[in-house]
Amino acid sequence: MGLLSKKDAVLLSDPLADNNPITIQVLGICSALAITAELKASIVMAVSVLFVLGLGNVVISLMRNIIPSKIRIIVQLIVVATLVIIVDLVLKAFAYELSKTLSVFVGLIITNCIIMGRFEAFALGNGPWRSFLDGIGNAVGYGVILIAVGFFRELLGSGTLLGFKVLGDSIEKTGLYALGYENNGFMLLSPMALIVVGIIIWIQRSRNTSLIEEN
Amino acid sequence: MEHLELFFKSIFIDNMVFATFLGMCSYLAVSKKVATAVGLGAAVIFVLAVTVPLNWLLDQYILQDGALAWLGEEYAQYDLSFLSFIMFIATIATMVQLVEIIVEKFSPSLYNSLGIFLPLIAVNCAILGGSLFMQSREIPTLGLSLTYGVGSGIGWFLAILAIAAIREKIRYSSVPPALRGLGITFIITGLMAIGFMSFGGMLTGGDEEKKEEKPVTEVAIKKKTEKTSAKEMVAENTNIN
Numbered sequence: 001m002g003l004l005s006k007k008d009a010v011l012l013s014d015p016l017a018d019n020n021p022i023t024i025q026v027l028g029i030c031s032a033l034a035i036t037a038e039l040k041a042s043i044v045m046a047v048s049v050l051f052v053l054g055l056g057n058v059v060i061s062l063m064r065n066i067i068p069s070k071i072r073i074i075v076q077l078i079v080v081a082t083l084v085i086i087v088d089l090v091l092k093a094f095a096y097e098l099s100k101t102l103s104v105f106v107g108l109i110i111t112n113c114i115i116m117g118r119f120e121a122f123a124l125g126n127g128p129w130r131s132f133l134d135g136i137g138n139a140v141g142y143g144v145i146l147i148a149v150g151f152f153r154e155l156l157g158s159g160t161l162l163g164f165k166v167l168g169d170s171i172e173k174t175g176l177y178a179l180g181y182e183n184n185g186f187m188l189l190s191p192m193a194l195i196v197v198g199i200i201i202w203i204q205r206s207r208n209t210s211l212i213e214e215n
Numbered sequence: 216m217e218h219l220e221l222f223f224k225s226i227f228i229d230n231m232v233f234a235t236f237l238g239m240c241s242y243l244a245v246s247k248k249v250a251t252a253v254g255l256g257a258a259v260i261f262v263l264a265v266t267v268p269l270n271w272l273l274d275q276y277i278l279q280d281g282a283l284a285w286l287g288e289e290y291a292q293y294d295l296s297f298l299s300f301i302m303f304i305a306t307i308a309t310m311v312q313l314v315e316i317i318v319e320k321f322s323p324s325l326y327n328s329l330g331i332f333l334p335l336i337a338v339n340c341a342i343l344g345g346s347l348f349m350q351s352r353e354i355p356t357l358g359l360s361l362t363y364g365v366g367s368g369i370g371w372f373l374a375i376l377a378i379a380a381i382r383e384k385i386r387y388s389s390v391p392p393a394l395r396g397l398g399i400t401f402i403i404t405g406l407m408a409i410g411f412m413s414f415g416g417m418l419t420g421g422d423e424e425k426k427e428e429k430p431v432t433e434v435a436i437k438k439k440t441e442k443t444s445a446k447e448m449v450a451e452n453t454n455i456n
Contacts, residue, residue, distance in 0.1 A: 026397060029239040030340035073337060081301040089297060104347035107300050111340040113240035190234060191408035198401030199395075205393035211404050 015141035018208065021114045022145040023201045026115030026161040033149070033193040034104050039162050042150030044056065044091070044098055046143030048106065050136065052083045053115055057135030060123040067124075076119045114142055149196050157187030169174045218362045221354075225366030228415055231341045234346075235409035243376050243400060252379035260368030262336050263345050265314060266307050267364030268357055270346040273302055281440075303346045309338045341371050343451075363440035378404060405419030 006201045021027045028049070035041045044052075054096055057081050060067075067075050091099040099106065109115065118138055123131040154160060157168040167181065168174040231237045238259070245255045276282055283290035298380050315333045319326040336342060345367050354360045381403055390399050 014227050023397070026243050027240060030237055032237040033239070040253065070246050073400050074305070074392060075303050077337075078301065079306055085300055088300070099412075104351055107303075107347045108237070108340050108344055109298055110304055111338050111343045113338065113340075129443070137337060141370065189412065190236065190360060191412065193407045194401050194405035194408060198331050200393075201401060209393070209399040 008130060008133055011130060012137040012140075013121045014135040015134075016144065017141075017204075020141045020145065021117075021138050022142055022197070023204055025114075025117065027117045028142055029185050029197075030108060030112060033197065034148060034190060035102055035155065036091075036150040036196075037153050037188050038101070039154045041101050042099065042132060042146045044095070045102065045105070046139070046146045048084075048087045048091075049109060049112065049114070049142055050139040051087060052109055053118060054135040055141040056080055056083055056115060057118060057123040057131040058128045060119045061097050061126060061128045061131035065120055072124070072184075073116075073135040073195060075117060075182065080110050080115055080119075145197070145200065148200065149193060152196055153187045153192060156184050157192075159183050218359065221359055221362050222366040225363050226370040226373065227411065229348075230369075230370040230374060230411055231344065232371060232404070233411040235344065237338045237344035237358045238339045238371055241336075241339050242371075242378065242404075243397065246375055246379040246382055246400070249376065249379045249383060252375045256338055256372030258279075258333055258367075259339065259341060259371050260365065262307075262311060262314060262333075262342055262360065263364040263368035264302070264372075265364075266310050266342060267345050267349050267367075268361045269310065270303050270306055271360035272353065273350055273358055274299065274305060274350050278302060295300050299350060303350075304343060307342050341367070374407070377407065 015021055022029060035045050056079055060076060063075070069107065085105065090098070091102070091106060118135060120133045126134070151161070154162075155166070157188070159165065167176045169177065229235065232239065232242055241255060246252050274282070276285065278295045280294040280296060281296070283293050286423050311333055315326075318333070324419075347363055348367075349363055354363055378400065382400065385399065394402070441451055
């Protein structure tokens with residue numbers, strides 16, 4: 001850890017597990033669940049949030065001493081909205097199909113609680129480098145859950161990963177399908193995202209009992 | 216009729232929480248007690264009812280491709296739709312502030328019950344989501360956008376009320392320790408969402424039927440025959456949305 005001091009490394013590693021934004025802080029669930037039916041969309045969403053949160057944290061942190069606290073919410077919203085517009089335009093230019101699948105959920109990164117939450121809780125009180133690390137750490141923690149949910153939903157729901165037919169062809173009955181395996185179409189519907197996240201939380205808390213809530 | 220259809224569609228079928236997961240953060244955070252859940256739900260209905268029509272006007276007369284034509288010929292070719300995120304969120308943030316001031320002035324009792332929730336609402340995804348869906352679904356008139364706003368708000372209200380009531384009761388049951396709190400709430404919400412999916416049969420393919428103006432009885436029969444394929448229908452609906 002030449003570049004990172006121990007304290008900084010914690011900023012990066014903590015949100016990955018014990019302080020995960022989705023499963024522990026309960027932030028950013030809003031736009032996370034609806035787009036996880038496909039792995040590809042989950043990855044794009046995770047990368048977009050990484051970009052917005054990493055950069056946004058730095059910008060807010062640089063401005064933290066000149067923002068009057070009364071109007072800080074508006075300032076934060078403008079910063080996020082600008083970054084999200086950049087993401088949206090880039091997606092429309094280079095991955096038009098994908099931006100159609102994500103539809104309004106790119107725009108909803110603006111009100112993704114994880115972003116406002118990190119601005120409020122961290123970037124307003126810390127220097128740019130530490131804020132950057134915090135942003136990256138939290139965005140990666142968010143992305144890990146998103147990609148895990150996307151992985152299981154796409155694998156079990158349509159038998160593909162990133163569009164590749166990893167389990168064989170369901171129409172020509174090759175691979176696993178020859179043995180009578182069927183896709184679980186239910187995994188593609190929105191309620192299953194909630195249940196998959198619920199199960200992830202369950203597993204995480206069974207492994208680390210200190211996270212268990214008092215009802 | 217159009218209004219009624221959109222109203223019920225936005226409450227039950229395209230329910231903010233169960234179909235699109237909007238406003239999940241506050242939905243999970245503020246649903247421990249029924250009383251607070253009612254306060255937040257009422258505030259969401261209120262703010263959605265104000266901001267969706269307002270953003271509809273903005274979209275129609277400023278942001279859309281060629282929307283500036285009312286300013287004169289030379290403005291007709293401008294397309295400002297890339298600004299919609301920033302305009303919508305600015306409108307929402309200012310409206311929330313305004314609403315807060317007005318409510319405080321004219322109805323202190325309502326302010327006391329909504330007060331703490333109003334500022335929270337500016338960053339509730341359900342509010343921005345309402346405006347963005349209004350834009351992407353191309354809702355045609357101002358009146359319909361109001362109906363859509365109110366309907367979505369009521370849908371959100373119902374969802375948070377239901378989960379808060381369940382969470383109040385679940386305190387007396389023995390949930391596996393690791394699932395307590397957040398985990399079980401997720402799973403209950405998932406189960407409720409499955410329940411709400413059955414409403415999908417109510418107005419399947421609403422958009423095509425609207426144009427044909429079918430009598431109600433026929434729709435009811437159609438509903439029965441389509442029940443088997445309701446799953447695909449819902450999948451299709453959510454994809455379109």
